[in-house]
Amino acid sequence: MDKKRRDFLKIAGISTLAGLGGPAVVDRLVNGTSPVGANAAREYDPDAQGETHKAGAGEHGEAAEGAKTRKRWGIVIDLRKFREDPELAEKAIKVCNYNHNVPHFTNKRHEVKWIWLTEFENAFPEHSQYHKDTKTLETEVLVLCNHCDSPPCVRACPTKATFKSPDGIVGMDYHRCIGCRFCMAACPYGSRSFNWRDPRAGLDMKKINRKFPTRMRGVVEKCNMCVERVGIGLQPACVEVCSESKAMIFGDLNDPNSEIRQVLKNNFTIQRKPSMGTHPSVFYIV
């Protein structure tokens, strides 16, 4: 079967699904693919993180009654808006880099990235097409950590230096990380960076953000979904710079009345590599 036909079938299948179930299906995609019920039933305990991946994808939203009391932060990225305003993505990257003192090195080997632009086919290798439509060809996609609901990086980490918080954010403890980079091998999205050298050498120390720590060499880092902002009720920095155009929408995936859930209900969204069973919390509207 050629790629075009396969994709046609895929899309046809999804549309049938959407046609049959309507918005309910979207609900189910959000809840069903995330074993929130299982997570919600357990008090947060960093030493029990491994349990998360045991919960299968088969659980339904209905089972997730308790989920309403527990948050699961997520982001929808609307690529249409980014096509309209090509500068938007740069802004989002810049503000993240500034906020989190992400170092910049010219040597590609030392690169550290939290959020960056990549080609559509690199972000979504499972969605390859034979002849791409011009829109897709032109689209560069913002990629960042997916804050997976079943994160392989957390499963792999031997020290719990990377962990999943009860609100769904996959965070890092830079002081516990031993720099074994097992999590980097485990992440199917290439979302993680290692500090191959002192990150301060890649920053203009006069212009750093004093409110956020710089890291030491030898530890792993990645997008932290702006825990430091979300914790005090703000939106992630990258979402905030796009707020006018609503190119990025942040919110609680477990709250059926949240804006993000309305967007998910009314739009066809895709996730990166859903077949990996990671249940990403970042969605894309193409």
Add this chain to the structure above:
Amino acid sequence: MLEKALRGNKYYWMWLGFLGTFMAIGAICYVRQYNYGLGMTGMSRDVSWGLYISQFTYLVGVAAGGVMLVLPYYIHNYKEFGRITILGEFLAIASLVMCLMFIIVDLGQPIRAFNVMLHPTPHSMLFWDMLVLNGYLFLNLLCGWVILTAEHKEVPPPKWIYPFVYISIPFAISIHTVTAMLYCGLPGRHFWLSAIIAPRFLASAFAAGPSLIVVAALILKRISKFDAGKKAIDKMVTIILYAALTNAFFVCLEFFVAYYSNVPAHKAALNYLFFGITEHGVTYNNLVPFMYGFVILGVIAIALLSIPYTRKKNEFFLGLGCVLMFISLWLDKGVGFVLGGFVPNPLEQITEYYPTPNEIMITIAVWCTGFFILSILYKIAVKVEEDIHG
């Protein structure tokens, strides 16, 4: 018994001095890496494990390979292996020390290594790997030492040691299985995501470890009175052959699955390793020569070890066959397996890895440390044997 390591002829000291020189150079290189960070190596965001971890993976196999002597001797009472089992146990010790050193030099924050024990994390395979590796190291130190001491005193080994010897057999299997699980349980790394990784690791380990032991036995026969015995060596060569053929069979299966199913993600790493990938007009093939080496040397080694003349009549060819086998399997597992798994990266881009001179020197130094320890341990074992048999 340790004092036996302190008496040797001038070649012994020259050999140790030679190894020591590289160890010293490597130590300086490590200090440089420690002060600058792992940016001193050729690793990157895309190829985040390099020579260190690939050597580690290979050496776990060499350590596990010793079980191919312990098992026939203790379980099947194959008496011929009586004198060389100790070589297997001591090889395991030296290999495990190298493994642990390779892990440490690969850590970004080596000082925090104990966090693995302070925050035990049973869902991480690295945690289990640490447990079984240290457990196997302990078992080999204990068994090797107790049994050699008994031999030294010319008494049978104490009864209480046997349970430890028997436990060490499943432990040997487990160290390589858990090491395979570091790789084969990761989503999105299609080259590693294969249930055959653990059996393949074991097969190549059971060829690589005994190969080195045969080479050591042949050398020891020349330079000392330690003679492993023709029968024992011949039996080992049989084991090596079967293990190497099994490994080759498993590699062929990997090829079949990838190319017959024609799933691009499964083919990608094999394409890169064996044929090179061309993307946007650039060809990436820096590992192809190594993989060709693996296949060609492997075929030559298998031939040398199976043709009766080279196997039985000529010790030079026998030794050469074993050396080539060791190198061939090293190219496969100590180079290709780990590095190839990172290409292409999760975003299907290609970044090639070239180790830096500093990194290579550290790698050589760790190998030299291993051989340093091995030489001392073998020296002791040989001396004990010589004292008994005059």
